[in-house]
Amino acid sequence: MFFVVAFFVATIITTVSNEKHSLKYIYTAFSRHVELPGIHEFTAMGLLDNRMIDYYDSSTQKKIPKQDWMKEQLQQEYWDKGTQSRQSKQQWFKVNIDILINRMRQSSNDTHVLQWMHGCEGEEDTNGDLKFVRGVDTYNYDGNDFLSFDDEHQVWVAAADAALQTKRKWDEVTALKDYTKGYLEKECMEWMSSFLVYTKQQLKNVSPPEVFMFATPAKEKTNIVLTCFVTDFYPRDISLQIVRNGRVLSADDGLVTTRVRPNEDETFQIRNHVEILRTDSADYTCRVIHEGTSSVVEKTWDRPLPSEDETGDIIGVVVGVVLIVVCATLGIVLFKRKQAVKEKPSPSATAFISKCLSFLLRDFCFLFMKSLT
Known part of the structure; x- marks a missing residue:
């Protein structure tokens, strides 16, 4: 059942x-x-x-x-x-x-x-x-x-x-x-x-999406994993692309996406990554289009490369730093959101209560009439 x-x-x-x-x-x-x-x-x-x-x-x-x-x-x-x-x-x-x-x-x-x-x-x-x-x-x-x-x-x-x-x-x-x-x-x-x-x-x-682009070691020492991480956006509809020299990468190029996932504060996040050669000299950009806030964000990779001797521990450090930045950003946004609500209280809040009280009385009468017998 x-x-x-x-x-x-x-x-x-x-x-x-x-x-x-x-x-x-x-x-x-x-x-x-x-x-x-x-x-x-x-x-x-x-x-x-x-x-x-x-x-x-x-x-x-x-x-x-x-x-x-x-x-x-x-x-x-x-x-x-x-x-x-x-x-x-x-x-x-x-x-x-x-x-x-x-x-x-x-x-x-x-x-x-x-x-x-x-x-x-x-x-x-x-x-x-x-x-x-x-x-x-x-x-x-x-x-x-x-x-x-x-x-x-x-x-x-x-x-x-x-x-x-x-x-x-x-x-x-x-x-x-x-x-x-x-x-x-x-x-x-x-x-x-x-x-x-x-x-x-x-x-x-809600502020525009926060965009982060970074590289981490791949299993093959000759390669790196290039990641585009976008967070703190609402509503959930968003377009995220990784662009190489003006061309949008696809699954045929090895692009992997987590699709949209929820954050704890009712906003959303998405992550795309692609594995590339360390020696790749092309220009890579994260392109984000978020219609809900009319935001178009482009973040170009500034090319810092992880050391070939770095292990998976480095991945944790890099992601940890990103998460610290993201958490700090979310904290600021939530603080601003609460401040905005406090500064602009809704004049109709008390009207909700009277409407609720009247509905509650009718609700009991309604349930009394509405028996499946």
Whole structure:
């Protein structure tokens, strides 16, 4: 049953252009405890443009921020109320997964999974206003589609015979359909718009990519490994090339890339390297294009060569020096980012709290109406 956990996550990983955005929440509940590391009886996560922004599980029993901008911008009351909402949903899932097990006459000794994904997708117009594109509200049981909401026609759609009973019941509750449609088309969009304001502020505070180019010994004493290391960039989309005398090297030239990897502070890094002769007198350059910050960086190798007698210990020293520089750079960037946030507090932070309080009251009413019986 392990593969089912990632079902909804896999369905939403799509290519998103600069003008399209999404806010979705995924809830996953197991019918009983699963003896697997990292798997909890209940988990909930929020994703903005497919990046996790908050998280909750049945072990910690606490909703926590997964992005710095959420932690810095939203007051503690927001997280307290969010925790209460997650806890109520955890109980809802526990009750309703038992309902489905009984309805389908399944064994409670087996492990079953109930998932719910809901949220909205929007697109920015030429004026920068976010317009609603579509809403998503769908349930999945044991890896199969179960029930979903047709936002346009405001009806529930059963994807399995076992869901027909719930569909008929929910279709008769006008308040439930109105609430679902209103959340997808309005409230979800309002939350997404507010979150995007914070992410754009974060982007303004991120410095251009840091680029390092250096040589280390190769196994063959006649060769060296030329490395281009790029770090501290966000978002992750980036172009990195090693250029020899004006020609871009490829895998056919022995170019090796690690592809993009995450740093600890939500920024990213990438590393390319190629093995060349020590006697190679060509000009080598790292060329980096990062559209997210409109950065184009070119770093030319200044040709310091490691000694032929150096061993792998030298590699550790060189990389260690680079990492010290990188860590120092990251520390400065993070300090500047926090200072910028402190100097420019968001006037809408308190509005989040009132919105959250009102949503929490409706959330309890919503869960009361929304039983799978």
